[in-house]
Amino acid sequence: MERIVQATADGSHTISIPGMQVTYHSRHGAIQESLHVFINAGFRELNRKDDKPVAILEMGFGTGLNALLTLIEQTESRPEIAIRYESVEAFPLEPSVAVNLNYCEQLHHPDMKDYFDLMHNSEWNQPVAITPQFTLTKHLLKLDRFWSEFPFDCIYFDAFAPNAQPELWTAEVFTQLYRMTEPGGILVTYCSKGDVRRALTAAGYQVEKIPGPPGKREMVRARKA
Numbered sequence: 001m002e003r004i005v006q007a008t009a010d011g012s013h014t015i016s017i018p019g020m021q022v023t024y025h026s027r028h029g030a031i032q033e034s035l036h037v038f039i040n041a042g043f044r045e046l047n048r049k050d051d052k053p054v055a056i057l058e059m060g061f062g063t064g065l066n067a068l069l070t071l072i073e074q075t076e077s078r079p080e081i082a083i084r085y086e087s088v089e090a091f092p093l094e095p096s097v098a099v100n101l102n103y104c105e106q107l108h109h110p111d112m113k114d115y116f117d118l119m120h121n122s123e124w125n126q127p128v129a130i131t132p133q134f135t136l137t138k139h140l141l142k143l144d145r146f147w148s149e150f151p152f153d154c155i156y157f158d159a160f161a162p163n164a165q166p167e168l169w170t171a172e173v174f175t176q177l178y179r180m181t182e183p184g185g186i187l188v189t190y191c192s193k194g195d196v197r198r199a200l201t202a203a204g205y206q207v208e209k210i211p212g213p214p215g216k217r218e219m220v221r222a223r224k225a
Contacts, residue, residue: 005101006027008026009028015063025063055153056085057148061093063098065101162195170199178224186223
């Protein structure tokens with residue numbers, strides 16, 4: 001599968017897969033999109049008042065950008081909170097491609113480069129301490145094979161768009177995720193299509209449309225009551 005590193009409108013990189021006619025992030029700005037959808041509307045929305053650890057599940061580790069942004073946000077805003085970060089990825093990005101991504105440079109965080117490299121080079125299917133307060137587990141499998149006995153406070157649903165991976169945007173998939181969502185937990189995704197909202201509602205989530213990132217009018221945040 002051919003993967004090409006490309007610049008987006010905010011200067012940060014995305015990955016293009018010509019054979020599938022998809023990109024990993026918005027061409028309007030990879031960092032802008034991930035900050036808006038997953039950090040601002042997701043992680044920050046948890047509004048945790050205590051020091052209880054936070055569990056995050058990401059569908060699609062991809063470029064590692066969402067994990068990196070979460071680590072930066074935790075380090076700068078809530079360093080006392082431990083994070084259990086898990087991701088499900090069936091087709092990992094080659095480290096030789098990941099090393100060329102410019103996120104730490106664009107974010108003015110050269111201090112995070114070693115952590116970012118460790119995220120990509122760490123072993124699969126086992127927890128790895130990226131920092132003393134941030135543990136990453138990358139699961140090398142398809143989503144329908146994944147299950148966790150420990151629920152998640154926040155789910156970053158960052159699969160390719162429904163026209164590219166329709167099998168991942170069904171009520172059955174969201175029901176599987178709903179069962180792994182902590183009561184009061186949330187799921188965020190960039191996609192606000194009617195079919196996706198209906199599938200989330202059928203799974204049991206309370207769904208709201210909120211303003212989207214640059215280039216998208218709306219996105220979705222879903223809650224488990």
